Amino acid sequence: MPHSKITGLGFYVPETVVTNADLAAQMDTSDEWIIERTGIRERRFFKEGVDTVSNMGARAARIAMERAGKKPEDIDMVVFATLSPDYHFPGCGVLVQRELGLRHIPCFDVRQQCAGFIYALSLADQYIKTGFAKTILVIGAEIQSNVMEISDRGRNMAVIFGDGAGAVLLEAHEETGKGILSTHIHADGTHAEELFVEHVGSKLKKRVTHEMIDDGSLLPHMNGKMVFINAVKYFPEVIREALKANNLKEADIDLLIPHQANARITQAVQKEFNMPDEKVVSNIHKYGNTTAASIPIALTEAWEAGRVKEGDLVCIAAFGSGFVWASALIRW
Ligand SMILES: CC(C)(COP(=O)(O)OP(=O)(O)OC[C@H]1O[C@@H](n2cnc3c(N)ncnc32)[C@H](O)[C@@H]1OP(=O)(O)O)[C@@H](O)C(=O)NCCC(=O)NCCS
Numbered sequence: 001m002p003h004s005k006i007t008g009l010g011f012y013v014p015e016t017v018v019t020n021a022d023l024a025a026q027m028d029t030s031d032e033w034i035i036e037r038t039g040i041r042e043r044r045f046f047k048e049g050v051d052t053v054s055n056m057g058a059r060a061a062r063i064a065m066e067r068a069g070k071k072p073e074d075i076d077m078v079v080f081a082t083l084s085p086d087y088h089f090p091g092c093g094v095l096v097q098r099e100l101g102l103r104h105i106p107c108f109d110v111r112q113q114c115a116g117f118i119y120a121l122s123l124a125d126q127y128i129k130t131g132f133a134k135t136i137l138v139i140g141a142e143i144q145s146n147v148m149e150i151s152d153r154g155r156n157m158a159v160i161f162g163d164g165a166g167a168v169l170l171e172a173h174e175e176t177g178k179g180i181l182s183t184h185i186h187a188d189g190t191h192a193e194e195l196f197v198e199h200v201g202s203k204l205k206k207r208v209t210h211e212m213i214d215d216g217s218l219l220p221h222m223n224g225k226m227v228f229i230n231a232v233k234y235f236p237e238v239i240r241e242a243l244k245a246n247n248l249k250e251a252d253i254d255l256l257i258p259h260q261a262n263a264r265i266t267q268a269v270q271k272e273f274n275m276p277d278e279k280v281v282s283n284i285h286k287y288g289n290t291t292a293a294s295i296p297i298a299l300t301e302a303w304e305a306g307r308v309k310e311g312d313l314v315c316i317a318a319f320g321s322g323f324v325w326a327s328a329l330i331r332w
Helices: 020-024 031-038 053-068 092-100 113-129 189-194 210-215 224-245 263-272 291-304
Strands: 003-012 016-019 042-045 077-081 107-110 135-142 164-173 179-187 255-258 313-320 324-331
Touching: 003 053, 003 113, 003 291, 016 020, 020 031, 031 263, 053 077, 053 092, 053 135, 053 164, 077 092, 077 113, 092 107, 092 135, 107 113, 113 135, 113 164, 113 179, 113 291, 113 313, 113 324, 135 291, 164 291, 179 224, 189 224, 224 263, 224 313, 224 324, 255 263, 255 291, 291 313
Parallel strands: 077 107, 077 135, 255 313
Antiparallel strands: 003 164, 003 179, 016 042, 135 164, 179 324, 313 324
């Protein structure tokens, strides 16, 4: 049976850097509050007319393809993870296909929020294992800066999220014990409304009203404490599940790349596994929480910095709105 292996990776973040001080000038918050509660110092905000979720994803994908030595005609499938597509429909997968000039291959979106990239990777991995596809682009990209309100009313979420994109190129190979060892994906919809955007959805006869704009119900809602409690429970659980499935131990992990939700969540997971700083990737101070993009951005940065070496055991894990959570073990 073929296995899948990451052979190229890339990321793109918008140019505009927004510091905590920039936000504090527009809402009742402070650099100290944001750093203490989230670890974030700055994030990137997209530029209208320059950056879109699909074109940021395509830029990251181009880098991944170049690094893997692949041309547009080599790609068999696109799996695009995002909660913030350019259009309500169609999804970003087909827009990337157009942008990169890919063949008439299957291209689709995955909407699994912060666990979106691992869900997308898991799907792509299954298609490779069954022989359906040999070369798949897996992309995670988000624009969040325009769904939040940069105001006192929106401050609990506006300080956390940022924009960006990351991508990997997944290829079929026959070497056993290398590449994606396993993926683990879970969901519990009972808490769907603890982190969600209610409108503009399809539940109501009038999808959008002036009242929704005025009363703030178009903004995302997050029960921060509930998210925190569940994240620190499910991150370790799903990492242990991956280790057990592969007969590996906690100490075997060379590099842990958690979804960059919040530095305090990452620290809690790190403490749970008693891991030194050099084994845990954290770049949230630079980009904030970029949801489906955070893992491919962090993975690419770690790889570029020489922190991911041949033979290393890399663990990626995520938790997010849904609730959904996931992990994957990769032997590099
Ligand atoms: C969001 C989070 C940082 C809030 O921290 P917290 O200690 O739980 O803070 P609370 O929500 O209890 O709010 C404490 C106070 O700070 C205020 N506050 C909220 N956002 C603020 C901000 N940006 N700046 C300053 N004060 C803020 C609240 O209004 C509240 O004030 P009050 O006590 O007068 O009511 C925290 O809950 C968290 O990290 N949750 C996980 C969020 C996350 O990771 N989401 C991504 C998931 S993928």
